Amino acid sequence: MRKVFLILLILTSLLIGPSVYARTTPEDIQNQTRFNFENNLSKIEDPKKKQLILSADQQLKNINQTVCNRLELDINKLSAIFEELKSRENVTNTIVAYGQGSTPLDTAAYYLNYAAEALAYQRAQDYTPAIGGGNLKSAINYSSNNLKSNLGTLQNKILRAKSEVKKAINAYEK
Numbered sequence: 001m002r003k004v005f006l007i008l009l010i011l012t013s014l015l016i017g018p019s020v021y022a023r024t025t026p027e028d029i030q031n032q033t034r035f036n037f038e039n040n041l042s043k044i045e046d047p048k049k050k051q052l053i054l055s056a057d058q059q060l061k062n063i064n065q066t067v068c069n070r071l072e073l074d075i076n077k078l079s080a081i082f083e084e085l086k087s088r089e090n091v092t093n094t095i096v097a098y099g100q101g102s103t104p105l106d107t108a109a110y111y112l113n114y115a116a117e118a119l120a121y122q123r124a125q126d127y128t129p130a131i132g133g134g135n136l137k138s139a140i141n142y143s144s145n146n147l148k149s150n151l152g153t154l155q156n157k158i159l160r161a162k163s164e165v166k167k168a169i170n171a172y173e174k
Helices: 002-016 026-042 047-088 104-123 136-171
Strands: none
Touching: 026 047, 047 104, 047 136, 104 136
């Protein structure tokens, strides 16, 4: 009886086949969002509304990239200052692990890296308005507020990195 059950189980698993799990990437999500946007945009008959929505979508992208470019300059300046401090102190490497470095340079390196990664993440974000619900103004406002909030968070991370670099400079003043 056990052998028959085992054989049936094996045959059933062979007939059904192995399960295949697809991986959803951020690019897949972004493509789906754009597809939904374009699909919902095509349903809007008023050309003025269409143009306003397209303009708002483009402005959100431009604002995100412009602010990211500006913040990247700040991170680059902080990194240059940090590297100069390391060279003056003859430090060749820093330990960047969960913000728990043993020196002010380690901590500054961690927060600079953290800010740079946050910037890269922010630059890749998509603020395409979800216009499917019919309330176009609220969809644009939601995307705009989301962008503003995320840029504020990024700014705070960069300010923290700046603070840690300043602490490192003060710690090594002679």
